[in-house]
Amino acid sequence: MINHIDVSVVLRGTVCDLYSNLVTRPTGAAVRAEIEQQLAEIGGRTLTVIDFTHVGLLDFSCADEIVAKLLLKYTDDGEAREREGYFLFRGLNDSHHDAIEAVLERHGLAIVAQGPEGEPQLLGIVDDGERLAWEVVCRLGAADCDDLAEAAGLPAPDAERVLNALRRRRLVMRVEDMYVPVGLAR
């Protein structure tokens, strides 16, 4: 099941019902805490759409609190790694992109965002191998190590390594033996 969290609703519900801008670090921390609370109630592996469609301004401090710290917690190195939380970011405008890409770069993180036509896009820091693997798996819809090795012309161990790296970074989900890009998972 895919969960949907409208960030503007969380903002108004947790901080102030008059606010439409995500500014200041305390605001970001409060919004993230509420998102984490919702995810904890669901439990287990989750795929959550974080929807910024109705958010006006997002500043760097809020982007750091909401996006970067959320990811840091749920990736394989994070304190909530056992919950295996995956995120798809929706409704990002140009200014949201600026703030989010700056904080992703600062932490060496990457996210999957929905593009204008709903297509999944990688934002943030990924190396060439990860990007190639991501694009191939997106084109295939889902892939195992052999599929990627064949389609990308990679040795099988390299294909396995890069798919695992993408999964640890929560950019693809593992479903049985297949790897599915976060933006294409159902």
Add this chain to the structure above:
Amino acid sequence: MTTVITVPASLDDASFEQVLEQVAPLPPDARMLVDARHARWASPYGLTALLTLAQTREVRPAFAPPEADETVSYWSRTGFFKHAESVYDLQKAVRVRAAGESSVLLEITPISKAGDVHEVVGRIQQRAQAILHGELGIDAKATIGFSMTLSEACQNIIEHAGRGGWVAVQSYTWKKRLGRRVVVIAVCDAGVGFRQSLESKEGRSRGDRWDDGMALEEAVIRGVSRFRDPGRGQGLAGIRRYVGKWSGKLSVRSGTARIAIVPGWDDDVPLAERLPAFPGAQMQITIPERVPAR
């Protein structure tokens, strides 16, 4: 005995140093009259710094307002006297008017908590678009970045100053140095300043040289913060990027030093040291009108 501190006729970030040179030798509890009778003009930095100056004093100073009616009128529309009443003993009654002049994008506003930043950002967005895009010829998309810059600048007070401060935003034609219109953000506080803030950083190693200038270099240029959280320090980095993108100027004064990101149109020095001591941090961001390429 009361010491008279003379406010220059034109008060901006550069001429405010003349005020500080007069104040610096005085003990914090000295009685002081800030004499602005001959002042004719003040930038948002000048006005917010005057309020900040009063906050640094142990004895509430007196303030003589400008004599020129139009100066009083303009300062009143910036909200200056409304706040000056709370930190100075005004020597003459001044009729406080509501802000509303088109060049005052944001009247002087106290900042002490996150809610103040929400309010400031909410209030400025529509007016910023009209001024930045309509009058300064800056891409409409830049308005959002301007609001982000304002937000991050104000947050420095909340996160680091340890006490409240002031913000103001105005646009005006900067005849003396640039000959173009500019929009200026001024954010001033009388808090702990950059050096003391960074001194509280855990595990900070102290080299041979450690002073206000070095603290400013670490925070403004290298993005160092007192917090161990690696996500900290991005606000000033974001301000620097925005200022660079729009050929603007950023200057930050703290303690006895001032650091500046200096664009080609200005001849300021990147780092000024051994200035008269002044508590807290005072930031100015100047975005100039775009000149169409020939």
